[in-house]
Amino acid sequence: MNDFHHDVLAAAALVPATRFELLPITGMQKAAQQLPVGALVTVTCSPRHGLERTLEAAEWLVEAGLRVVPHVAARLVRDRAHLEDLLRRLVARGIDDMFVVGGDAQRPLGIYPHGLALLEDLKDSTLRPTRVGVPAYPEGHHHIETPRLQQDLEAKAALADYVVTQLCFEAQPLLEWREWQARLGLRLPVHAGIPGVIKRKRLLSIALRLGIGPSVKSLQRQSGKMRRWLGPSTYRPDALVEDLTSALGEPDNGFVGLHIYTFNQVAPTRAWLEELETPLLAPSPC
Ligand SMILES: NC(=O)C1=CN([C@@H]2O[C@H](COP(=O)(O)OP(=O)(O)OC[C@H]3O[C@@H](n4cnc5c(N)ncnc54)[C@H](O)[C@@H]3O)[C@@H](O)[C@H]2O)C=CC1
Numbered sequence: 181m182n183d184f185h186h187d188v189l190a191a192a193a194l195v196p197a198t199r200f201e202l203l204p205i206t207g208m209q210k211a212a213q214q215l216p217v218g219a220l221v222t223v224t225c226s227p228r229h230g231l232e233r234t235l236e237a238a239e240w241l242v243e244a245g246l247r248v249v250p251h252v253a254a255r256l257v258r259d260r261a262h263l264e265d266l267l268r269r270l271v272a273r274g275i276d277d278m279f280v281v282g283g284d285a286q287r288p289l290g291i292y293p294h295g296l297a298l299l300e301d302l303k304d305s306t307l308r309p310t311r312v313g314v315p316a317y318p319e320g321h322h323h324i325e326t327p328r329l330q331q332d333l334e335a336k337a338a339l340a341d342y343v344v345t346q347l348c349f350e351a352q353p354l355l356e357w358r359e360w361q362a363r364l365g366l367r368l369p370v371h372a373g374i375p376g377v378i379k380r381k382r383l384l385s386i387a388l389r390l391g392i393g394p395s396v397k398s399l400q401r402q403s404g405k406m407r408r409w410l411g412p413s414t415y416r417p418d419a420l421v422e423d424l425t426s427a428l429g430e431p432d433n434g435f436v437g438l439h440i441y442t443f444n445q446v447a448p449t450r451a452w453l454e455e456l457e458t459p460l461l462a463p464s465p466c
């Protein structure tokens with residue numbers, strides 16, 4: 181078990197409360213323009229579109245006045261020189277936060293088979309961003325065994341600054357996982373990953389494609405025959421956020437904020453946030 185090297189409150193203060201995840205595909209620019217200047221966005225990285233697409237999108241988003249966190253997939257980075265090159269590129273744009281994922285590529289392109297290997301090289305780099313985030317999976321992962329994920333998370337915790345949870349549709353698994361991690365000694369700030377406002381059909385197909393865990397069943401139930409006629413065709417995370425409320429803003433054993441998977445559907449998500457009583461849209465001091 182790793183001890184954590186961070187003062188929790190100090191680390192939490194560095195992490196803005198609400199993050200918006202964007203996909204670097206058609207529609208991203210329009211989506212970004214629907215956010216307030218200074219909002220924090222993260223940009224995904226897929227084997228299909230490659231690292232370059234993510235970096236170009238990140239650069240465009242900085243120009244558009246947003247605070248940007250690119251996802252860097254370890255399996256798409258060739259070697260140390262490639263890593264240093266991309267870090268230099270981030271420094272040049274004033275990007276000081278990155279999210280390190282293993283990446284869904286079947287085989288690593290180079291020397292980094294998983295996120296941990298990249299984090300280890302980052303540790304020694306003078307170009308390391310101030311903040312580095314890593315993912316976690318409250319409902320497990322469809323290809324990776326839970327003990328392995330846990331072991332890696334514990335090793336990563338000493339090398340990272342914050343954690344973001346995988347897309348989840350129910351509060352209970354998130355809260356239980358958070359409690360479990362706190363008991364195991366996780367001291368990093370954690371962002372709760374939630375879907376934004378999005379067509380239920382699209383959300384369901386993405387969740388099934390990504391192999392998102394048991395809480396997708398609740399989405400399926402809601403998308404069932406009855407709901408098709410009686411319920412809204414658009415998913416809104418109201419119930420989820422309501423159930424998470426008591427844990428939000430709790431750096432020790434709760435969540436420092438939300439990470440909203442927007443799938444580039446920003447306008448309805450923003451409207452929803454503006455209707456909430458809790459000012460989740462306002463960036464926290466950092
Ligand atoms: N593209 C993106 O923006 C995002 C992608 N993800 C995806 O979630 C998955 C996990 O990523 P990380 O948590 O960073 O994991 P990771 O790459 O750090 O791997 C965790 C552990 O699982 C093993 N592992 C990785 N892929 C595996 C596979 N397909 N089968 C069996 N074992 C495997 C690794 O060797 C390592 O020990 C990846 O597929 C990642 O791409 C998660 C969040 C965002």
Ligand SMILES: Nc1nc(=O)c2c([nH]1)NC[C@@H]1CN(c3ccc(C(=O)N[C@@H](CCC(=O)O)C(=O)O)cc3)CN21
Pocket residue numbers: 203205224225226228229284346347386390441443
């Ligand atoms: N395992 C895993 N891989 C990921 O890439 C990932 C996660 N989990 N969890 C959270 C988010 C969700 N991600 C997503 C979600 C949807 C698309 C997506 O719709 N991509 C398509 C558009 C639809 C299509 O034509 O297939 C694309 O063109 O990239 C991509 C990444 C990225 N993140």
